[in-house]
Amino acid sequence: MPDTALGTAALPTQATPVDPLPPQRPSPARPYRLLLIAAEAAVALGVGIGFMLWARNIHVNPMIRIGQVSGLGRLQFRAALVALPVLGVLLYAAHRWDSDRFRLLLRFGCAALAGLGTGIVAGGIAVALRGTPWGLGGQDGDPGTLQGYAMSLLRGEGLPDLYPPGFIMLLAGWTKFLRHDHVGFALKDLQLLFGAVFGPFCYLAWRSLLRPAWALAVALPAAILFLDPIRPYSHLVMVMLLPLVGRLLTELTRAAGRPVRALLLRGAGLGALFGTLYLLYSGWFVWSTPGVLVAVLALTPWRRGRAALGRAAVLLGATALATVAVAWPSLYRMATNGTATVDRYAYFDVYVDPAYVVGWRSDRPGLADWASWPPPGDLAGQSGFTLVLLAGVALALALGLRRPAVVAALACLVSAWVLRFWFAGHMQRDQAVMLYPRTTWLILYTLFTLLVLSVLLSAEGVGSLWRRLTADRPVRLPRYLGRRLTAGSLCGLALFAAMAGSWAANRYLPTDPERHSMGTDAWRAHTLQRADGSCPLYAPMGNCGAPHGYWRPKDSLDVTIWCGNVAWTNWTAYCGGRPPAG
Template structure:
């Protein structure tokens, strides 16, 4: 037991050390993040550092797979997989460090969701309490960090800057460690690394991390409920209470995923409850469930109270491209900064009834998972959550036009995609385990027939299996390197308001604490630091159609556009004004260069 806990502690420590260490290392990438050539050099520098960290680890893994003992290789594989999970999101956090180089402000500046978070944190800092029904844990942590790190002077945006980077870095270790509760290192890494890279949003890193953690924790909890009769009652109650504390804390951190996961998980819990295993087992399982619900309710009570009191007063009426697109498409998403895309060009139709080759391959893996791995509690959990989120998605979407409310249904895309990925990985794992067992038995029988006796020993040496697994870890590490670079590149500063780079760009246009513009500011007149408290905004009685020009509001939204919506004429006028500004700036620079010539 002590060795087991020692190995687990080492995995956690190594993963966190690599993630946070790489985050700190990226501070030495010295470029101008507002210049594209500087951004490219920064992306290359991050990959260079990642190679310096990752290649020795992979070399050690391959060496022990070929030359080391099974026990030594097992320990090395644990630590290497943990380190690579930390490295994947450490690179993304390093990219955010580079994108925000020279400014203390966060991604998004003071606009949109970051601006709302800053206002909420200011309210906590000024002892005004929770802000509506939004989960309070992250804004409260912002206020606490602003008070500790920045002397409570109100610059909660600086705290958001720090926390965006920190929680982006630790997302990979958290995902990997949660999946290690159920899976061996390689399979845990195979889910954690792609999920962390694909779903992580550095602007709000707390949000999707909850989704990534919630699914394996639900599976782990359901497994314990099903095995309630095997544990002493005291240990069962302690584990139930610990699970309740974790679920309650995640609920306060970000509650949205509970809405989509709860229906399927609740139905599955009824099916997995040990109804026919005797009164004592039923009693133990009931105590386990009751303890979990009670402790989760106590921890999450502040937000639950707000939801009961204010829930009906907070409908979601914000629409963007994902709302206008076919709701049956769940294998991709776009933000409200979708560039030139529109609902007629996105999603791009695939070859088979609109589905791409990736979609068909993923669905094939899902079929393997359901067909070969349904006995595993995590396959059942992912399948149940998928079914519940799928139904909820179309329930809200079908009532959207009548209720004039979106109710965040596009976010089910992420949890549905996550469940499909989980099922596909479990399908691959089941196919490998069953297939290798069948091959081993077949070859052993053939060898026994050839020698005229019972075959002894393994036909396929375990060393070959270890070597193959080590090679697959190397491939997954390469995917992590390329995927993390893709993620970082999206957030490099750009003045295009329809790109994701606008968030980093805005961070460079706000004054620092001393009243000056940031070091690499692209503007001469920077905005003042806002220190407003959160105030509930007006509740409209119609859906706000973001990204739609005024002329298209009647055909898309069914009503005339409000006065502040830009028309095509406004956009063209702004484009011409920007063109003239850039032209005048170039002429001024040329004139200054001519003056300096002898």
């Protein structure tokens, strides 16, 4: 995670810039640099996990609204106790300390805020599940499927044919060694743990490309927005994949100047990360790979001679081999069984305008109806936020089309966009959904990333223009101005993290299933018996049911689309044909 300069070095470029740059400070010695990286990661992870554990002793009744509001209030109070000292020291350092000490403090402050952002969400989930050993969803839906696969693996029945095995293996191991065959209880542990580290891992991935404040500007909003605590591993793969693709493209543009040994090590490291992410969830690779391949071809140094091409081949070959070596179990199953597996499950987002990509309702839309969603916009149905995102895309492409980070975001955006409409356009003919609504998250993520990068590139462009205008008569801006702007911006980001984190946590607090909201999953966790047969502490009316056995999930035998969460009276209007009997 290089601590590079704010401008050109923060977003590496293939071509040498024409504008003169200020002299760069020498990089710290390698052992010291590695120590800083480890310390930064430890701070981010420590704050995220620590805040989640701290929230577990918030004593409220999560099944009543007064208790829920009290829990959210305590979360915000505790978050303020963590954030205010960090921000206070940063503001003091911005006004009183020199640049070197401020930069050192800044990286740890950004790491702490990255951990606190999703720590608030994970802490909210801990409040929502207080009094029950079960995780979100209980034994229903995707949580039940994961538990069934994990117990099947523990019984020696092997892994599923197509579903990525990484999380299932982790859940099985956690159950065996820490939860003693209570796989539903183990799932709760992992939901909380993955939720707590979601922001830190997203931030650390972006630190491989950007300086701390810019990395936080991308990672913090994205982590809170895309964190899905029911199955947090899937979206964790998405938020990490994009910056790692950007890192690969950056290394590709620099391959000609690196020794072969360094290229082998860097390629193997990136490949191991890609392979690990693929084992956790492969969908994002499917939607991103076509565009990434085009980006690799575009940034390959074709005109720099055989030596440069050979080094690029070494980097790409090492990356590919390491990816295959780590992800081989899942890649083999995908190659042998992928074409035989068809997704036919339709939920709320399948029924809405496929060109709407700045919001989603998943399969818990609450009281919303597809005819009233998406919400009305200001210009031809597009909201002001959408227009801001599109302006960011235009600016990023105008200023940074040769930058690897911009190219990576653009490649994933175009690839997911094209495949989204391919699957949507053939849905009726093929009677297959193929998970295409999930590209909404990837598309919105790339749009937001390009927006932040456009601000970075604009700041870089303003600095370059200032140097040109003052070339004959140098006029230096106050050196403290950048520090104070950065510290003030972090205060704004911290306030956003508190508000957005509370919004995200509030969505998953228990609500009656009749409301059909995201809080249904926490409600279900409170309606299952504990290991001793007693009901959870806050079971509704003191009633709960016995958990069922764990069986290996079977592939659906449906040959037509299954309309999830659709009443029989609306079945024909939504999916055609007759509603199912029973």
